[in-house]
Amino acid sequence: MSALVAEMVAKALKLNIPLNVHLDLTYRCNERCVHCYLDHNDHGEMTTGEIKDLLDQMADAGVFYLTISGGEIMMRRDFFEILEHARKRTFSIKLKTNGILIRKKEADRIKDLGVESVQISIYSHVPEVHDAITKLPGSLRQSIEAIRRLRAHGIHVIMANVLMVHNAADYSGVRALAAELDAQFIMDPTITPMMDGDRSILKLNVDEAALREVFRNEALVGNVEEFCAPPQGPDEEALDMMPCSAGHTACYVSPYGDVYPCVQFPLPSGNVRHMKFVDIWRDSPQLKEVRSITLRDMPSCSKCAHGATCTRCPGLAFLEGNMRGPSSQDCEKSYARTGILSENLKSRKASSQSFRSQLVQIQGLQPAVRDFAEVVTENSAPNA
Amino acid sequence: MIEKPYVARSTAIAARGLGDETMVMSATSSTLFTLDEVATVIWNAVDGATPLEEIVTKRVCAQYEITPEVALQDAELLVEQLAQHGLLLLSEKPIPQPSISPKVSP
Numbered sequence: 354m355s356a357l358v359a360e361m362v363a364k365a366l367k368l369n370i371p372l373n374v375h376l377d378l379t380y381r382c383n384e385r386c387v388h389c390y391l392d393h394n395d396h397g398e399m400t401t402g403e404i405k406d407l408l409d410q411m412a413d414a415g416v417f418y419l420t421i422s423g424g425e426i427m428m429r430r431d432f433f434e435i436l437e438h439a440r441k442r443t444f445s446i447k448l449k450t451n452g453i454l455i456r457k458k459e460a461d462r463i464k465d466l467g468v469e470s471v472q473i474s475i476y477s478h479v480p481e482v483h484d485a486i487t488k489l490p491g492s493l494r495q496s497i498e499a500i501r502r503l504r505a506h507g508i509h510v511i512m513a514n515v516l517m518v519h520n521a522a523d524y525s526g527v528r529a530l531a532a533e534l535d536a537q538f539i540m541d542p543t544i545t546p547m548m549d550g551d552r553s554i555l556k557l558n559v560d561e562a563a564l565r566e567v568f569r570n571e572a573l574v575g576n577v578e579e580f581c582a583p584p585q586g587p588d589e590e591a592l593d594m595m596p597c598s599a600g601h602t603a604c605y606v607s608p609y610g611d612v613y614p615c616v617q618f619p620l621p622s623g624n625v626r627h628m629k630f631v632d633i634w635r636d637s638p639q640l641k642e643v644r645s646i647t648l649r650d651m652p653s654c655s656k657c658a659h660g661a662t663c664t665r666c667p668g669l670a671f672l673e674g675n676m677r678g679p680s681s682q683d684c685e686k687s688y689a690r691t692g693i694l695s696e697n698l699k700s701r702k703a704s705s706q707s708f709r710s711q712l713v714q715i716q717g718l719q720p721a722v723r724d725f726a727e728v729v730t731e732n733s734a735p736n737a
Numbered sequence: 738m739i740e741k742p743y744v745a746r747s748t749a750i751a752a753r754g755l756g757d758e759t760m761v762m763s764a765t766s767s768t769l770f771t772l773d774e775v776a777t778v779i780w781n782a783v784d785g786a787t788p789l790e791e792i793v794t795k796r797v798c799a800q801y802e803i804t805p806e807v808a809l810q811d812a813e814l815l816v817e818q819l820a821q822h823g824l825l826l827l828s829e830k831p832i833p834q835p836s837i838s839p840k841v842s843p
Binding site for chain 2: 358468
C-alpha cells in the first residue's frame, strides 16, 4: 500500500467512510470449481434497477474502490449496463471473472469503460489440472484467450492462483504463464469454508510442508528471512490495532442485498432492500460490534506471540464460531512461516494429546467411541 | 487571457470526495492523486460550460481570502497539471458533458 493510499484509508477510518466495497452481482456460474464457497442457485438476485440505486447510494456514501464479482459476473445479461452506471458514478473498479465469456466485443467494452483491473483465476498452467478444478473442459484455454484479449487492449490483468491439494505443484508454472502474458501474478494459499458454514472443502487446503515451501520461496515473498522471522509478540500499541479493514473501511454486498463486513465474514448486518446502504454502514449493531474489537479483546490472540504479525482473518474466526477467537487456518500459516506454534495451536495440541491418552483407556469398548476418537483427532491436528 | 478557458472532468477517471479533499485516479495509469480543499472546490465546479475565470471569482474568491489574480494563476497551474495527467480536459470552446455527469459526492 502506497503512503498516499494509507493516508486516504486512515482518513476514511476517521470519517467512518466505506472506502472499499465488494459487490457480488450473482452467485450463478458457468464453472463448478471444487473449492468454491458459494451456492450457485439464484435465490432472488437484485434487479438492474436495485443495483443501480445501490451504486448511487454507495457513491454518495463515499465508496471509491468497487470490486464487482460473483459467481461469474457475465452470467448477468445486464452486466455492462451495471458496469456503465458504476463508471458514470466514478468508482475505481476491479472486476473478478473467469473470463470465459470475454470475447472481442466484451474486451472492447471493458476497455472503453475504463476499469482499473480485471482479475482472472488460473489454477494451473496444465489444462488437465485447471479444468479438473473448474469442472469445465477447455476452461484454461478460454481463460487464457480472455487474458490475451484484455492485455492486447492494455487492460491491467491480475492472474490469481488459489493453492490447493490438486495444484500444489503448479504455482511456479502459473507464475511463468503470467509473466508470458504480461499479467500480474498473485497467490492465495487458503481455501475458506462455504458461506453457509460447511467446512468440508477445507480438506482441499495444502498441508504444512507445502505452505512452508511457499513461504520460503523468495520469488513469492521477497526477503525470506524477514518474512519468516520469529514473532516478537504484541506490544501495547499493537493490542489496540484493528484486526483488518472488514467493517471499518470495507464491506461486502451479496447479490440478494445482504451486507456483511467482508465476503469472508458472513455476519448478516442488514439488507439494502430494506434499509439505505449508508444507514446500515453507520448504524448496524453488527458492524458496530465488529468495529469495537481490537487485538486486546481477543483472549487467545492477545497472548499469542504471533498477535501483531499474524494474518488472522476475523471472518474465518467467525466461521469457526467466535469473531474474537483465533482463525486456525491463519494459526497454521503462522506456524508454517515461523515454526512457532500459536497459543491456539498449543492448546489444541494439548487437548488432542489429552483426548488420545483418555482414548487409549477406552479403545475397543464400543465402535461409537472409536468413531468419535477419529473425528477429534482429525479436527485437532494442525493443518487438518 | 486564458488560452483554453473551458474545463471539464475526463470520463476516464475514478474520483470521490473524502472529507474536504478529493481522491482522483487515472483509469488509464491507475495513478492516484489527492486534491486539497481549494482544488476540490475547482474540481467540483468545472462543468465544461463555465469559464475557469468565472469559477475562480464566484467559487474560490468568494470562499477564501485571495485576490482574483493570484487565485486564477494558481487555478490555471492546477488545471494544466491535471490535464497533463489526463484527469481534466481543456478547450477554447464549451465542452459538451455526458448525460450523467461524473459526481464525486459526498
